[in-house]
Amino acid sequence: MYQLLQIQGIRPAVTLASQGIAPVLINENIGQHINDHNVFSIMATSTSEASTNQWIFNITKLAASRAEFYANASDRYTAPSGITNAFQMLSVEHLQSMGASAVIDYGDAPLINPNYYSHPTDRIVATNAFRDLRKIFAHPSLSQYTVGLMNGEVSPGPSVTSDDDDAIFEYIKATTLPNWHASGTNRMLPLADGGVVDSRLRVYGVNGLRVVDSSVMPTVPDVNIQGPVFMIEEHGAKTIREDWQF
CATH class of the missing domain: 3.50.50.60 (FAD/NAD(P)-binding domain)
Known part of the structure:
Protein backbone atom coordinates (compact mmCIF):
# COMPACT_ATOMS: atom_id res chain seq x y z
CA MET A 1 0.00 0.00 0.00
CA ILE A 34 9.46 -1.47 7.76
CA ASN A 35 9.39 -4.46 10.10
CA ASP A 36 9.52 -8.15 9.26
CA HIS A 37 10.21 -11.52 10.79
CA ASN A 38 13.23 -13.32 9.43
CA VAL A 39 13.86 -17.06 9.49
CA PHE A 40 16.71 -19.52 9.20
CA SER A 41 16.57 -23.29 9.52
CA ILE A 42 18.42 -26.35 10.73
CA MET A 43 17.55 -29.37 8.62
CA ALA A 44 17.49 -33.05 9.55
CA THR A 45 16.59 -36.37 7.98
CA SER A 46 13.35 -37.83 9.31
CA THR A 47 12.17 -41.39 9.54
CA SER A 48 9.99 -42.57 6.68
CA GLU A 49 6.98 -42.73 9.01
CA ALA A 50 7.34 -39.04 9.88
CA SER A 51 8.13 -37.81 6.38
CA THR A 52 5.36 -35.99 4.57
CA ASN A 53 7.50 -36.20 1.41
CA GLN A 54 7.18 -39.97 1.47
CA TRP A 55 3.53 -39.80 2.44
CA ILE A 56 2.43 -37.64 -0.50
CA PHE A 57 3.86 -40.14 -2.99
CA ASN A 58 1.83 -43.00 -1.50
CA ILE A 59 -1.49 -42.79 -3.32
CA THR A 60 -3.21 -45.11 -0.85
CA LYS A 61 -2.21 -43.06 2.19
CA LEU A 62 -2.96 -39.82 0.35
CA ALA A 63 -6.48 -40.93 -0.56
CA ALA A 64 -7.14 -42.16 2.98
CA SER A 65 -6.03 -38.86 4.52
CA ARG A 66 -8.10 -36.88 2.05
CA ALA A 67 -11.16 -38.95 2.88
CA GLU A 68 -10.51 -38.47 6.61
CA PHE A 69 -10.25 -34.73 6.13
CA TYR A 70 -13.49 -34.43 4.18
CA ALA A 71 -15.32 -36.65 6.64
CA ASN A 72 -14.00 -35.36 9.97
CA ALA A 73 -11.72 -32.37 9.26
CA SER A 74 -8.82 -34.28 10.79
CA ASP A 75 -5.57 -36.07 9.84
CA ARG A 76 -2.66 -34.71 7.79
CA TYR A 77 -4.72 -32.60 5.40
CA THR A 78 -5.36 -30.21 8.29
CA ALA A 79 -1.66 -29.37 8.62
CA PRO A 80 -0.17 -26.35 6.82
CA SER A 81 3.29 -26.45 5.29
CA GLY A 82 4.85 -25.04 8.45
CA ILE A 83 3.42 -27.38 11.05
CA THR A 84 5.64 -26.54 14.01
CA ASN A 85 6.14 -22.77 13.82
CA ALA A 86 6.68 -21.13 17.20
CA PHE A 87 7.79 -17.77 18.55
CA GLN A 88 10.26 -18.06 21.39
CA MET A 89 9.74 -15.97 24.51
CA LEU A 90 13.04 -15.01 26.15
CA SER A 91 12.91 -13.69 29.71
CA VAL A 92 14.50 -10.38 30.66
CA GLU A 93 17.01 -12.28 32.77
CA HIS A 94 17.99 -14.55 29.88
CA LEU A 95 18.38 -11.63 27.47
CA GLN A 96 20.59 -9.84 29.97
CA SER A 97 22.70 -12.92 30.70
CA MET A 98 23.50 -13.46 27.02
CA GLY A 99 24.30 -9.82 26.31
CA ALA A 100 21.13 -8.89 24.44
CA SER A 101 19.90 -6.18 26.79
CA ALA A 102 19.37 -3.79 23.85
CA VAL A 103 16.08 -5.64 23.19
CA ILE A 104 14.94 -4.62 26.67
CA ASP A 105 16.22 -1.06 26.31
CA TYR A 106 14.19 -0.51 23.12
CA GLY A 107 10.96 -1.68 24.89
CA ASP A 108 7.88 -2.46 22.70
CA ALA A 109 9.16 -0.52 19.68
CA PRO A 110 12.61 -1.94 18.73
CA LEU A 111 14.69 -0.31 16.05
CA ILE A 112 14.84 -2.73 13.13
CA ASN A 113 17.30 -2.13 10.33
CA PRO A 114 16.42 -3.46 6.87
CA ASN A 115 19.70 -5.41 6.74
CA TYR A 116 19.30 -8.27 9.21
CA TYR A 117 21.87 -8.72 12.00
CA SER A 118 23.45 -5.30 11.59
CA HIS A 119 22.97 -4.76 15.33
CA PRO A 120 25.15 -6.97 17.54
CA THR A 121 22.13 -7.85 19.67
CA ASP A 122 20.45 -9.43 16.65
CA ARG A 123 23.50 -11.66 16.21
CA ILE A 124 23.37 -12.71 19.87
CA VAL A 125 19.67 -13.59 19.75
CA ALA A 126 20.02 -15.50 16.46
CA THR A 127 23.00 -17.49 17.74
CA ASN A 128 21.07 -18.35 20.89
CA ALA A 129 18.13 -19.49 18.74
CA PHE A 130 20.45 -21.75 16.72
CA ARG A 131 21.63 -23.51 19.87
CA ASP A 132 18.07 -23.83 21.13
CA LEU A 133 17.05 -25.44 17.83
CA ARG A 134 19.68 -28.10 18.36
CA LYS A 135 18.36 -28.70 21.88
CA ILE A 136 14.88 -29.18 20.42
CA PHE A 137 16.20 -31.67 17.86
CA ALA A 138 17.94 -33.57 20.66
CA HIS A 139 14.79 -33.91 22.76
CA PRO A 140 13.51 -37.52 22.74
CA SER A 141 10.05 -36.39 21.65
CA LEU A 142 11.55 -35.20 18.37
CA SER A 143 14.74 -37.21 17.98
CA GLN A 144 12.72 -40.43 17.74
CA TYR A 145 11.60 -39.22 14.31
CA THR A 146 15.10 -38.49 12.95
CA VAL A 147 17.74 -40.73 11.39
CA GLY A 148 21.52 -40.42 11.61
CA LEU A 149 24.22 -38.71 13.64
CA MET A 150 23.52 -35.44 15.44
CA ASN A 151 19.81 -36.31 15.56
CA GLY A 152 19.69 -36.53 11.80
CA GLU A 153 21.08 -33.04 11.23
CA VAL A 154 22.31 -32.53 7.68
CA SER A 155 22.42 -28.74 7.54
CA PRO A 156 24.72 -27.39 8.80
CA GLY A 157 25.72 -30.71 10.37
CA PRO A 158 29.02 -31.45 12.13
CA SER A 159 30.93 -28.76 10.24
CA VAL A 160 29.40 -26.16 12.58
CA THR A 161 29.91 -26.93 16.25
CA SER A 162 27.70 -25.49 18.96
CA ASP A 163 30.62 -23.71 20.65
CA ASP A 164 31.77 -21.82 17.54
CA ASP A 165 29.89 -18.51 17.49
CA ASP A 166 31.54 -17.30 14.28
CA ALA A 167 30.69 -20.45 12.32
CA ILE A 168 27.13 -20.43 13.65
CA PHE A 169 26.66 -16.83 12.62
CA GLU A 170 28.08 -17.39 9.14
CA TYR A 171 25.58 -20.23 8.67
CA ILE A 172 22.74 -18.04 9.93
CA LYS A 173 23.63 -15.22 7.54
CA ALA A 174 23.88 -17.61 4.61
CA THR A 175 20.48 -19.21 5.22
CA THR A 176 18.32 -16.35 6.55
CA LEU A 177 15.21 -15.46 4.57
CA PRO A 178 12.42 -12.92 5.08
CA ASN A 179 9.28 -14.47 6.50
CA TRP A 180 6.91 -12.35 4.39
CA HIS A 181 5.45 -10.60 7.43
CA ALA A 182 6.23 -7.06 6.30
Missing part, protein backbone atom coordinates in the same frame (compact mmCIF):
# COMPACT_ATOMS: atom_id res chain seq x y z
CA TYR A 2 2.79 2.47 0.74
CA GLN A 3 3.91 2.13 -2.89
CA LEU A 4 0.40 3.04 -4.07
CA LEU A 5 0.46 6.09 -1.82
CA GLN A 6 3.87 7.18 -3.04
CA ILE A 7 3.10 6.98 -6.76
CA GLN A 8 0.02 9.16 -6.10
CA GLY A 9 2.21 11.87 -4.57
CA ILE A 10 1.71 10.96 -0.90
CA ARG A 11 5.21 10.30 0.39
CA PRO A 12 8.39 11.78 1.87
CA ALA A 13 9.59 14.94 0.14
CA VAL A 14 12.93 13.58 -1.01
CA THR A 15 11.42 10.68 -2.96
CA LEU A 16 8.92 12.96 -4.64
CA ALA A 17 11.65 15.31 -5.79
CA SER A 18 13.88 12.50 -7.04
CA GLN A 19 11.17 11.11 -9.33
CA GLY A 20 9.49 14.30 -10.48
CA ILE A 21 6.10 13.53 -8.91
CA ALA A 22 3.93 16.47 -7.91
CA PRO A 23 3.29 16.37 -4.14
CA VAL A 24 -0.22 15.78 -2.88
CA LEU A 25 0.76 15.28 0.75
CA ILE A 26 4.20 15.27 2.36
CA ASN A 27 4.55 12.79 5.21
CA GLU A 28 8.11 11.73 5.98
CA ASN A 29 6.91 8.49 7.59
CA ILE A 30 5.19 6.94 4.55
CA GLY A 31 7.15 3.94 3.36
CA GLN A 32 9.54 4.06 6.31
CA HIS A 33 9.95 1.90 9.45
CA SER A 183 4.53 -4.32 8.30
CA GLY A 184 4.98 -0.84 9.69
CA THR A 185 5.32 1.33 6.58
CA ASN A 186 2.06 3.23 7.25
CA ARG A 187 1.93 3.08 11.01
CA MET A 188 -1.21 3.70 13.04
CA LEU A 189 0.16 6.26 15.48
CA PRO A 190 -0.42 9.92 16.32
CA LEU A 191 0.94 12.07 13.50
CA ALA A 192 3.40 13.70 15.89
CA ASP A 193 4.80 10.27 16.77
CA GLY A 194 5.47 9.23 13.18
CA GLY A 195 2.02 7.99 12.21
CA VAL A 196 0.47 7.76 8.76
CA VAL A 197 -3.08 6.70 9.72
CA ASP A 198 -5.25 7.36 12.74
CA SER A 199 -7.13 4.84 14.89
CA ARG A 200 -9.85 4.63 12.24
CA LEU A 201 -7.22 3.87 9.57
CA ARG A 202 -7.68 7.24 7.84
CA VAL A 203 -4.59 8.72 6.19
CA TYR A 204 -3.65 11.99 7.88
CA GLY A 205 -4.23 15.00 5.64
CA VAL A 206 -6.25 13.20 2.93
CA ASN A 207 -10.04 13.05 2.86
CA GLY A 208 -11.73 9.72 2.11
CA LEU A 209 -8.60 7.57 2.11
CA ARG A 210 -7.91 4.64 4.43
CA VAL A 211 -5.17 2.02 4.61
CA VAL A 212 -6.40 -1.40 5.74
CA ASP A 213 -3.50 -3.85 5.70
CA SER A 214 -0.44 -4.95 7.66
CA SER A 215 1.43 -1.73 6.91
CA VAL A 216 -0.54 0.06 9.67
CA MET A 217 0.97 -2.13 12.42
CA PRO A 218 3.35 0.04 14.49
CA THR A 219 5.48 -3.03 15.29
CA VAL A 220 5.47 -6.55 13.92
CA PRO A 221 3.54 -8.88 16.30
CA ASP A 222 5.24 -11.86 17.95
CA VAL A 223 3.04 -14.19 15.92
CA ASN A 224 2.24 -14.98 12.31
CA ILE A 225 0.55 -11.77 11.12
CA GLN A 226 -2.37 -13.44 9.32
CA GLY A 227 -4.62 -13.28 12.40
CA PRO A 228 -3.80 -9.62 13.15
CA VAL A 229 -4.40 -8.75 9.48
CA PHE A 230 -7.88 -10.27 9.72
CA MET A 231 -8.52 -8.12 12.80
CA ILE A 232 -7.36 -4.99 10.98
CA GLU A 233 -9.64 -5.80 8.05
CA GLU A 234 -12.62 -6.30 10.37
CA HIS A 235 -11.85 -3.00 12.08
CA GLY A 236 -11.52 -1.25 8.73
CA ALA A 237 -14.85 -2.62 7.52
CA LYS A 238 -16.51 -1.58 10.78
CA THR A 239 -15.23 2.01 10.61
CA ILE A 240 -16.23 2.36 6.94
CA ARG A 241 -19.78 1.17 7.72
CA GLU A 242 -20.00 3.53 10.68
CA ASP A 243 -18.68 6.56 8.83
CA TRP A 244 -20.91 5.97 5.80
CA GLN A 245 -23.88 4.86 7.93
CA PHE A 246 -24.67 1.59 6.20
Whole structure:
Protein backbone atom coordinates (compact mmCIF):
# COMPACT_ATOMS: atom_id res chain seq x y z
CA MET A 1 0.00 0.00 0.00
CA TYR A 2 2.79 2.47 0.74
CA GLN A 3 3.91 2.13 -2.89
CA LEU A 4 0.40 3.04 -4.07
CA LEU A 5 0.46 6.09 -1.82
CA GLN A 6 3.87 7.18 -3.04
CA ILE A 7 3.10 6.98 -6.76
CA GLN A 8 0.02 9.16 -6.10
CA GLY A 9 2.21 11.87 -4.57
CA ILE A 10 1.71 10.96 -0.90
CA ARG A 11 5.21 10.30 0.39
CA PRO A 12 8.39 11.78 1.87
CA ALA A 13 9.59 14.94 0.14
CA VAL A 14 12.93 13.58 -1.01
CA THR A 15 11.42 10.68 -2.96
CA LEU A 16 8.92 12.96 -4.64
CA ALA A 17 11.65 15.31 -5.79
CA SER A 18 13.88 12.50 -7.04
CA GLN A 19 11.17 11.11 -9.33
CA GLY A 20 9.49 14.30 -10.48
CA ILE A 21 6.10 13.53 -8.91
CA ALA A 22 3.93 16.47 -7.91
CA PRO A 23 3.29 16.37 -4.14
CA VAL A 24 -0.22 15.78 -2.88
CA LEU A 25 0.76 15.28 0.75
CA ILE A 26 4.20 15.27 2.36
CA ASN A 27 4.55 12.79 5.21
CA GLU A 28 8.11 11.73 5.98
CA ASN A 29 6.91 8.49 7.59
CA ILE A 30 5.19 6.94 4.55
CA GLY A 31 7.15 3.94 3.36
CA GLN A 32 9.54 4.06 6.31
CA HIS A 33 9.95 1.90 9.45
CA ILE A 34 9.46 -1.47 7.76
CA ASN A 35 9.39 -4.46 10.10
CA ASP A 36 9.52 -8.15 9.26
CA HIS A 37 10.21 -11.52 10.79
CA ASN A 38 13.23 -13.32 9.43
CA VAL A 39 13.86 -17.06 9.49
CA PHE A 40 16.71 -19.52 9.20
CA SER A 41 16.57 -23.29 9.52
CA ILE A 42 18.42 -26.35 10.73
CA MET A 43 17.55 -29.37 8.62
CA ALA A 44 17.49 -33.05 9.55
CA THR A 45 16.59 -36.37 7.98
CA SER A 46 13.35 -37.83 9.31
CA THR A 47 12.17 -41.39 9.54
CA SER A 48 9.99 -42.57 6.68
CA GLU A 49 6.98 -42.73 9.01
CA ALA A 50 7.34 -39.04 9.88
CA SER A 51 8.13 -37.81 6.38
CA THR A 52 5.36 -35.99 4.57
CA ASN A 53 7.50 -36.20 1.41
CA GLN A 54 7.18 -39.97 1.47
CA TRP A 55 3.53 -39.80 2.44
CA ILE A 56 2.43 -37.64 -0.50
CA PHE A 57 3.86 -40.14 -2.99
CA ASN A 58 1.83 -43.00 -1.50
CA ILE A 59 -1.49 -42.79 -3.32
CA THR A 60 -3.21 -45.11 -0.85
CA LYS A 61 -2.21 -43.06 2.19
CA LEU A 62 -2.96 -39.82 0.35
CA ALA A 63 -6.48 -40.93 -0.56
CA ALA A 64 -7.14 -42.16 2.98
CA SER A 65 -6.03 -38.86 4.52
CA ARG A 66 -8.10 -36.88 2.05
CA ALA A 67 -11.16 -38.95 2.88
CA GLU A 68 -10.51 -38.47 6.61
CA PHE A 69 -10.25 -34.73 6.13
CA TYR A 70 -13.49 -34.43 4.18
CA ALA A 71 -15.32 -36.65 6.64
CA ASN A 72 -14.00 -35.36 9.97
CA ALA A 73 -11.72 -32.37 9.26
CA SER A 74 -8.82 -34.28 10.79
CA ASP A 75 -5.57 -36.07 9.84
CA ARG A 76 -2.66 -34.71 7.79
CA TYR A 77 -4.72 -32.60 5.40
CA THR A 78 -5.36 -30.21 8.29
CA ALA A 79 -1.66 -29.37 8.62
CA PRO A 80 -0.17 -26.35 6.82
CA SER A 81 3.29 -26.45 5.29
CA GLY A 82 4.85 -25.04 8.45
CA ILE A 83 3.42 -27.38 11.05
CA THR A 84 5.64 -26.54 14.01
CA ASN A 85 6.14 -22.77 13.82
CA ALA A 86 6.68 -21.13 17.20
CA PHE A 87 7.79 -17.77 18.55
CA GLN A 88 10.26 -18.06 21.39
CA MET A 89 9.74 -15.97 24.51
CA LEU A 90 13.04 -15.01 26.15
CA SER A 91 12.91 -13.69 29.71
CA VAL A 92 14.50 -10.38 30.66
CA GLU A 93 17.01 -12.28 32.77
CA HIS A 94 17.99 -14.55 29.88
CA LEU A 95 18.38 -11.63 27.47
CA GLN A 96 20.59 -9.84 29.97
CA SER A 97 22.70 -12.92 30.70
CA MET A 98 23.50 -13.46 27.02
CA GLY A 99 24.30 -9.82 26.31
CA ALA A 100 21.13 -8.89 24.44
CA SER A 101 19.90 -6.18 26.79
CA ALA A 102 19.37 -3.79 23.85
CA VAL A 103 16.08 -5.64 23.19
CA ILE A 104 14.94 -4.62 26.67
CA ASP A 105 16.22 -1.06 26.31
CA TYR A 106 14.19 -0.51 23.12
CA GLY A 107 10.96 -1.68 24.89
CA ASP A 108 7.88 -2.46 22.70
CA ALA A 109 9.16 -0.52 19.68
CA PRO A 110 12.61 -1.94 18.73
CA LEU A 111 14.69 -0.31 16.05
CA ILE A 112 14.84 -2.73 13.13
CA ASN A 113 17.30 -2.13 10.33
CA PRO A 114 16.42 -3.46 6.87
CA ASN A 115 19.70 -5.41 6.74
CA TYR A 116 19.30 -8.27 9.21
CA TYR A 117 21.87 -8.72 12.00
CA SER A 118 23.45 -5.30 11.59
CA HIS A 119 22.97 -4.76 15.33
CA PRO A 120 25.15 -6.97 17.54
CA THR A 121 22.13 -7.85 19.67
CA ASP A 122 20.45 -9.43 16.65
CA ARG A 123 23.50 -11.66 16.21
CA ILE A 124 23.37 -12.71 19.87
CA VAL A 125 19.67 -13.59 19.75
CA ALA A 126 20.02 -15.50 16.46
CA THR A 127 23.00 -17.49 17.74
CA ASN A 128 21.07 -18.35 20.89
CA ALA A 129 18.13 -19.49 18.74
CA PHE A 130 20.45 -21.75 16.72
CA ARG A 131 21.63 -23.51 19.87
CA ASP A 132 18.07 -23.83 21.13
CA LEU A 133 17.05 -25.44 17.83
CA ARG A 134 19.68 -28.10 18.36
CA LYS A 135 18.36 -28.70 21.88
CA ILE A 136 14.88 -29.18 20.42
CA PHE A 137 16.20 -31.67 17.86
CA ALA A 138 17.94 -33.57 20.66
CA HIS A 139 14.79 -33.91 22.76
CA PRO A 140 13.51 -37.52 22.74
CA SER A 141 10.05 -36.39 21.65
CA LEU A 142 11.55 -35.20 18.37
CA SER A 143 14.74 -37.21 17.98
CA GLN A 144 12.72 -40.43 17.74
CA TYR A 145 11.60 -39.22 14.31
CA THR A 146 15.10 -38.49 12.95
CA VAL A 147 17.74 -40.73 11.39
CA GLY A 148 21.52 -40.42 11.61
CA LEU A 149 24.22 -38.71 13.64
CA MET A 150 23.52 -35.44 15.44
CA ASN A 151 19.81 -36.31 15.56
CA GLY A 152 19.69 -36.53 11.80
CA GLU A 153 21.08 -33.04 11.23
CA VAL A 154 22.31 -32.53 7.68
CA SER A 155 22.42 -28.74 7.54
CA PRO A 156 24.72 -27.39 8.80
CA GLY A 157 25.72 -30.71 10.37
CA PRO A 158 29.02 -31.45 12.13
CA SER A 159 30.93 -28.76 10.24
CA VAL A 160 29.40 -26.16 12.58
CA THR A 161 29.91 -26.93 16.25
CA SER A 162 27.70 -25.49 18.96
CA ASP A 163 30.62 -23.71 20.65
CA ASP A 164 31.77 -21.82 17.54
CA ASP A 165 29.89 -18.51 17.49
CA ASP A 166 31.54 -17.30 14.28
CA ALA A 167 30.69 -20.45 12.32
CA ILE A 168 27.13 -20.43 13.65
CA PHE A 169 26.66 -16.83 12.62
CA GLU A 170 28.08 -17.39 9.14
CA TYR A 171 25.58 -20.23 8.67
CA ILE A 172 22.74 -18.04 9.93
CA LYS A 173 23.63 -15.22 7.54
CA ALA A 174 23.88 -17.61 4.61
CA THR A 175 20.48 -19.21 5.22
CA THR A 176 18.32 -16.35 6.55
CA LEU A 177 15.21 -15.46 4.57
CA PRO A 178 12.42 -12.92 5.08
CA ASN A 179 9.28 -14.47 6.50
CA TRP A 180 6.91 -12.35 4.39
CA HIS A 181 5.45 -10.60 7.43
CA ALA A 182 6.23 -7.06 6.30
CA SER A 183 4.53 -4.32 8.30
CA GLY A 184 4.98 -0.84 9.69
CA THR A 185 5.32 1.33 6.58
CA ASN A 186 2.06 3.23 7.25
CA ARG A 187 1.93 3.08 11.01
CA MET A 188 -1.21 3.70 13.04
CA LEU A 189 0.16 6.26 15.48
CA PRO A 190 -0.42 9.92 16.32
CA LEU A 191 0.94 12.07 13.50
CA ALA A 192 3.40 13.70 15.89
CA ASP A 193 4.80 10.27 16.77
CA GLY A 194 5.47 9.23 13.18
CA GLY A 195 2.02 7.99 12.21
CA VAL A 196 0.47 7.76 8.76
CA VAL A 197 -3.08 6.70 9.72
CA ASP A 198 -5.25 7.36 12.74
CA SER A 199 -7.13 4.84 14.89
CA ARG A 200 -9.85 4.63 12.24
CA LEU A 201 -7.22 3.87 9.57
CA ARG A 202 -7.68 7.24 7.84
CA VAL A 203 -4.59 8.72 6.19
CA TYR A 204 -3.65 11.99 7.88
CA GLY A 205 -4.23 15.00 5.64
CA VAL A 206 -6.25 13.20 2.93
CA ASN A 207 -10.04 13.05 2.86
CA GLY A 208 -11.73 9.72 2.11
CA LEU A 209 -8.60 7.57 2.11
CA ARG A 210 -7.91 4.64 4.43
CA VAL A 211 -5.17 2.02 4.61
CA VAL A 212 -6.40 -1.40 5.74
CA ASP A 213 -3.50 -3.85 5.70
CA SER A 214 -0.44 -4.95 7.66
CA SER A 215 1.43 -1.73 6.91
CA VAL A 216 -0.54 0.06 9.67
CA MET A 217 0.97 -2.13 12.42
CA PRO A 218 3.35 0.04 14.49
CA THR A 219 5.48 -3.03 15.29
CA VAL A 220 5.47 -6.55 13.92
CA PRO A 221 3.54 -8.88 16.30
CA ASP A 222 5.24 -11.86 17.95
CA VAL A 223 3.04 -14.19 15.92
CA ASN A 224 2.24 -14.98 12.31
CA ILE A 225 0.55 -11.77 11.12
CA GLN A 226 -2.37 -13.44 9.32
CA GLY A 227 -4.62 -13.28 12.40
CA PRO A 228 -3.80 -9.62 13.15
CA VAL A 229 -4.40 -8.75 9.48
CA PHE A 230 -7.88 -10.27 9.72
CA MET A 231 -8.52 -8.12 12.80
CA ILE A 232 -7.36 -4.99 10.98
CA GLU A 233 -9.64 -5.80 8.05
CA GLU A 234 -12.62 -6.30 10.37
CA HIS A 235 -11.85 -3.00 12.08
CA GLY A 236 -11.52 -1.25 8.73
CA ALA A 237 -14.85 -2.62 7.52
CA LYS A 238 -16.51 -1.58 10.78
CA THR A 239 -15.23 2.01 10.61
CA ILE A 240 -16.23 2.36 6.94
CA ARG A 241 -19.78 1.17 7.72
CA GLU A 242 -20.00 3.53 10.68
CA ASP A 243 -18.68 6.56 8.83
CA TRP A 244 -20.91 5.97 5.80
CA GLN A 245 -23.88 4.86 7.93
CA PHE A 246 -24.67 1.59 6.20
